[in-house]
Amino acid sequence: MSALILLTVFGIIILYLGFVNNKTILAPVAITGLVATLILSVKDWNLGSKYFHDMMIIDNFSISFNVSMLIITILIFLFGINYYDRMEHHVAEQYALMIFALTGAFLMTSFSNLIMLFLGIEILSIPLYILAGGKKSSFRSNEASFKYFLLGSFATTFFLFGIALVYGASATFYLPEIKNYIAQFHGHLPPMLMVGLLFILIGVAFKVAVAPFHFWSPDVYEGAPTLVTAFMATVVKTAGFAAFYRLLGMGLLPLPGPLEKTLWVMTGLSLLVGNLAALRQTNFKRLLAYSAIVHTGFMMLAMLSQHDSSAAVLLYYTFVYSLATVPLFIIFIHMKRASLGLEELSIFRGLYRQKPWMAVFMTILLMSLAGLPPTAGFLAKYRVFILSISQGYLAISIFAVIMAVIGIYYYFYVLREAFSESNSPTPLVINKLNAALIIVCGTAVLLLGIFVWSVPI
Amino acid sequence: MVASIPYITLAWLVPAFPLLGFLITGLAKNRLKNNQAGILASTLVSLSFLISVLLFFTMKSSGQESATLTLFNWISAGDMKIPFAFMIDHLSIIMMLIVTGVGSLIHIYSIGYMHDDERVNTFFAQMNLFTFSMLLLVMGANYLILFIGWEGVGFCSYLLIGFWFKNPDYNYAARKAFVMNRIGDLGFILGIILLFFTFKSVSFTEVFSQAATLQTGAPMITLITLLLLVGAVGKSAQIPLYTWLPDAMAGPTPVSALIHAATMVTAGIYMIARSSILYNLAPITLNIIIVIGLATAILAAIVGLRQNDIKKVLAYSTVSQLGYMFLALGLGAYSAAVFHLTTHAFFKALLFLGAGSIIHAMGGEQDIRKMGGLKKKMPVTFLTFLTATLAISGIPPFSGFFSKDQILTDAFENNPVLYVLALGGALITCFYMFRLLYLVFYGNQRLSTSHPHESPRVMTIPLIILSVLSVFGGFLNIPSLFGGDSGFSEFLHKTIISKITAELDNTTEIGLIIASLILLGLVILLAYRTYVKKAVVPAKDGEKISVFGRIIANKFYLDEIYSAVFEKPFGFLSDFFYNQIETKILDPIIDEIGILTSRLGDLVRKLQQGIMSFYFFAMVAGILLFIIFILIV
């Protein structure tokens, strides 16, 4: 709880720091704030403290997810130092809004009550609507925020309607009670309750961009400022899945048959649509957006094969995925600058010729996303497969395997570009800090792949 | 190491010397001066000859039948144990004598013959390698060692046929020979494998000792013998795999003498004679051998009638003589076959070397229509050639008479029809040999340009030695009929179990001999009248000849048929597989999968229209579908 408060306080402080327009202090302050929050939240480990009439339970699950999100956010802020130094105004707001979004994410990881979930989602989303439109003059940024906002609130209405229906049926917002209420039907729920639950699930599914509710994500990812995209692709997805898992784990498991089938359909669709759309993608940000949808599919796989270790696998997967994605966006930013604002895959050409080390680490990161050993990405997928196969979901696992192959195709397509000669090489400058961070991330991905402190299941 | 025969431990030297020669001449071929290589090679082969002689006499004196010399354990896998061992018994000692004896003569001859060739050192290296492989073949103590030599000689003949590698036709001939041999070898190796499965061993001694227990006509034995026969047919140029031998004449003449007359081509006969115990158990196979042998003998002889290249004539006569040996094998008269093999080695080597000396004299000319009247010019060659011709025609008391007569009588015992056919073949042989003789040595010289001269002594001496052998070689095996002890067969009969039972009574035999002699005389007379009196010269290539004649002159178009039936379809198939199946079906399928997926990808991308209304619709549609879904399910 204290962590949450501290985070909010820091958000407000940074907001005020915006008045003294001195950008240099912003990032350090923000990062210190995050680190402090990190320490505080770790101190709550094993306390399992409850707040607001148990509407909010901060247990190890939420703490671990919070910590992972904090780490990723710290990374993003560190990258932000370089990213924002050409932006004159409203830098403070950027940091502040991200921090606020993070508070929302915290709520989403620790709710035990649908109201909290709703609040969390909204507190997460509203700052993102603004962040997506961060470049006020840019049409694309504008369009991104616009679409995100409209679709987001549209989805929210359904989510709320669902909550209302469930409340109407069960007369409570508390997940455990809802669980008990559902349990008494032995899987044969009344339509109203069923629809209500469906709407709730869809509301969350929209946030994590599961097909067929993924349409917003490629556009928003492409249009939003790259750093925000990175934030959305990683922290928001992590938060979304934390919420999703908590929702299922606390409230809905064992899922009624139809709902479970629905979710499986969503999983399969995400894997398929994401991969196929990414296959011929030429814009890197869109490519990552679609690949994000695919990873969503894998996370769903992990989540739906209900096993005690699902949470651990989910955490591992999301964290590893974020750890690989963020630096890729950063490399992309540099290539984009070098190629004067292009976003095509071809801008990566000649990377190997100019910055071989960058190319090597890009290889590691892409391998991790593609799920090739010995990177953490492989281990993540491996553990997901172990879950799904050990729970006997063979068909979908085989399907996922095939999909993984397609994934490898486009990741290595990018890699091929990076390792082939560029016809018009523009000087590529990567500032020390970012280079160091990329290297750290790459190494981390490798080490997480090799030294994982638990057996795979 | 079982050393039952004195000096058996020296046996490994016999192949070792030629191998040594090969290594020295091969590695130092750029340093050796003009004749060194030849001399070295010849001495080494002669040394192995001496050792063979030594072994022969020690063997005779000690009265031992066979001895085995195991060098090391070659292949052992599971229950398969194949040592690298030599076995010396009466059969192999004879073969060793032939190989090293005739071989050393031909080596010596080659010193003169190949004198001017710039790759003479390579030539001797390869000849030595050949001798080595041939010795492996005859000395091997089990079928697999035999097979090493078997393929080794094939490979050497490949090298030597294509010795003058500038000429693509020669290279083609070499390749053809090797591939045809390989076809036979596949059958052979399969036969060996089956032998192993049947007897759990491939060493001669064990196989034969166990084979005694089997009953005659067992299907497995028949199959094995047939497969071995395939190998023999390939190696010994029998129908249907004989077409390579005439083409093999592309090689230098000494090669033809050594490989394609005296030794390599007789490997098949050796192998079958070696496996006589097995073949006696397989009457079906024996009958097949009879048919193959007789057919080859006659067909080749007929083709020989119309050949105008001196070496081609000899080649076809070789094929037909090999046919006779096969006939003998088929009749179960193995020792007769081996005896004919021996005498044939003498006179056919002599014929080839004589031909070589003629070609040498004519400056590389091989067309007998352009020769003639060489009797005066090169008397030694003429005399030796004459003896050889008489020998091959089976005129008593020349060696060919005894060996061939034995086969004929055996044929008669088996079935008079065989006898008649065989005799006909013999008559044809006699005719074309004398045709050759007359055309080359009699009449007047038809090619004015070249000035033929007698060959140097290094070439003539081997001719003389060989002619002596082909004159008196027959006396090794004088049948009881002429008060002989047929010692050769006696010497062999321990090793080879002949199947001949009934002895012909003397009167019939004498009758047969007289009849055949009369016929032979007539044939020689005919040839004389045609080619000396009338001085008929065979038609030029352009001129019209009778259809029958053309068919014969074109070797029954067998080459053409083979290329039409095997080579062309093979090439077509290759193109078809690659251009159609590989590049149009198999490979594209994989690519198509990729292309198809990316097409789908484009479709899915197009869904992302970027228009808000569509997104709203999509979302609502999705929700509604799911509602319906859950309410139905």
Place this chain on the structure above:
Amino acid sequence: MILIIILLLPIITGLLLLPLKNPATVRIIALTAAVANLLITLGLIISVPSATYSVNWTHFMGTQFTLGYDGISLIMILLTNLLFPFIILSGFTRSHIKIPVLNFLILFTQSSLLGVFLAQNAFLFYIFWELTLIPVYFILLLWGGENRRAITLKFFIYTLTGSLFLLFGIIYLFTLTPGLHTTDFSAFNQLHIPAHTQNWLFWILFIAFAIKMPVFPFHTWQPSTYTMASKQGVMILAGVMTKMGIYGALRFLFPIVPEGVLYWQNIVIALCLTGVIYASVIAFRQSNIKRLIAFSSMAHISLMAAAMFALNVYSLQGLLFQVISHGVTIVALFYLVHLIQERTGTLELPQMGGLKHVAPGMAILLLMAVLGSIALPMTSGFVGEFLIITGLAKQSLWVALIGGTTMILGAIYMLYAYQRIMLGDSNPAFSKVQDIRVLDYFILIPLIAVIFVLGIYPQPVLDLAEASVNSMQKLLGPAGEVISQLTH
């Protein structure tokens, strides 16, 4: 401990190479490392019969990190460490493009290959199995011939598709293991999987190996990749990586899904024989030497695969012997082909001819390598193929007959190629061509020596193979009994 040295020596050396600048020193260091590794391996073979190294290091990607070897792995390791010095040595040419990186990648490949052969644990096996692809991918991508980007990607995806099915299979087996799950081979071999499961699991596992070997009709990536690949790339691919498929099949199929093997045996053998004939026939009309040899290699590999599924002592012995024989021969052949290309500037047979006049040494060495590949007695190829054909004959005489046609077809196309390149009248275009240099002798003489020495005295390797076949039969369980039934 020695195993971990063998495993890590190359990769660590490779990493040390990266910062270096001077190509010469880089090459020397790389070569010494490879040679040292070879010597260690030989010492291992001579001294220790069968060691297994196991660090109880469960934090390695969450599993037991277990290295070890039996005869089969030993042969594979021997092959790998035997060939890599020559592969590195063959890079001692004038070109100076990214030598450190290239050597690093080569050594990286060596380590991961060794890992594949040493792993005693399916998960570890899979890690290394995939790992081999990465450096090879870059070797092909950065040093390949024309159209390399497309071909490399195709090769990569194609092989990975198989591998991922293998991953699925491994995980499935993992979930079958009792109690606290494990991926140790020893545990897998104890599984008794119901027959109907084995029947589909067989293909899940086999597809990866079939693509790697490759077995008809999964071979289509091979010719183009070989033709495109650089000298060292193709040496690695043809010499060692094809053997990974064989090794994997021996490791996974026979012990784990024996009923599946028996169920599909005939079909797989039929596929392999089709491959033998198909590849040999195609090779006959290829105008590009590299593609010709690629197809010939495919023919030989298919024969070996057939031998593997003939499931008896002779065929397995022959297979394992042939693994070494084929590796050495094919590497020598590909090196010679590249030599010819470097000297004459062409790979097209129609433009060849009469090279023997100017390069007799090259001609003789090529002829010797060709003899090895057409299995003339006294070359290692003969011993291998004789045993293989024996094994096939044990299965059925017809199988042996069809398999044996390689003897004939091989002779046809290899001798044709040899004559087309070397023989014939002297070719004015090649008048400037130099004969082979010292470096080439250093590479070719030892390789060809191996071919002939093993042909004349194959027993040492056969003994290795013997031990491994027995060990395999021991660990084969049901299929082991099947094998013993078949053989006795």
Place this chain on the structure above:
Amino acid sequence: MKEISSAIQLIPLENYIGLSVALFSIGMMGVLFRRNTIAILMCLELMFNSVNLLLTAFSAYHSDPSGQVFVFFIMIVAAAEVAVGLAIVVMMKRNVDSVDINLLNRLKW
């Protein structure tokens, strides 16, 4: 409080549900078929409020206040969303000089 809830309970629950579903659907239809962003925002508000109505009704029937508490939360959030939304619309108006939702479609495929 009591009489309010009792007053609410005079009307059977089905009617409330029906009404709010109707409102929700109307809003949804508006979102689907209008192209003017402002109108769409209003429709969204409508949907939010239908949910509010539903919640109040339920809370009254369950005589459980938490539902009504939730309503307040929703109102606040909705207000915040509209604020943001309007800002975005203003920005859009400034950029493309229109509020047609389909005008911004650079981002696609």
